[in-house]
Amino acid sequence: MELRAEHLWKSYGGAEVLRDVSLAVTVGEPVCLMAPSGTGKTTLLRLLMGLERPDRGRITAPPGLRWAAVFQEDRLLEHLDAQGNLRFALGAALEAERAAALLAELGLGDVGDKPVRDYSGGMKRRLALARALLSPADALALDEPFTGLDEASRDCCLAAVDRLAAGRLLILASHSGGDAADLGARIVTLGGH
Secondary structure (H helix, E strand, O other): OEEEEEEEEEEEOOEEEEEEEEEEEEOOEOEEEEOOOOOOHHHHHHHHOOOOOOOEEEEEOOOOOOEEEEOOOOOOOOOOOHHHHHHHHHHHHOOHHHHHHHHHHOOOOOOOOOOHHHOOHHHHHHHHHHHHHHOOOOEEEEEOOOOOOOHHHHHHHHHHHHHHOOOOEEEEEEOOHHHHHHHOOEEEEOOOO
């Protein structure tokens, strides 16, 4: 399975964000987008997921490609607990035992029915990651997924991503070369324009 972007360009209000970007992503070879803030990492992820259209260029994806994502914002339902958020997002695809095991692995096993609004930022980030990893998607887009995590939480999350992304396309946007190295990801550097 391969996802290919060829000569993508994207501007907003006359400000160029992406200029002639090409890349290919295959299963088994994670890609890490590296660039300073504001130079197109999130825009490229949104284009690849089909949430926006490029001004120029072409994206070729397998038919019916299903995405799961961790966005820069956690996008959780604050009034629901962890299981409620997973149930809402995953519906019939939610496997309760598998979800409980992953939540425990990510340090969220003892939160009970505590609403997400009472979680710390790191707890919310781990839940957003769990939601993406539990999805039956073919491809994962992870936008700064380890932001706000302490070292122990980051290590748990990295291990979970490494294991649960197997067999899927994986694209990670990060400021950290360590994230790329720890996931064995090929680095694609985007430049500012």
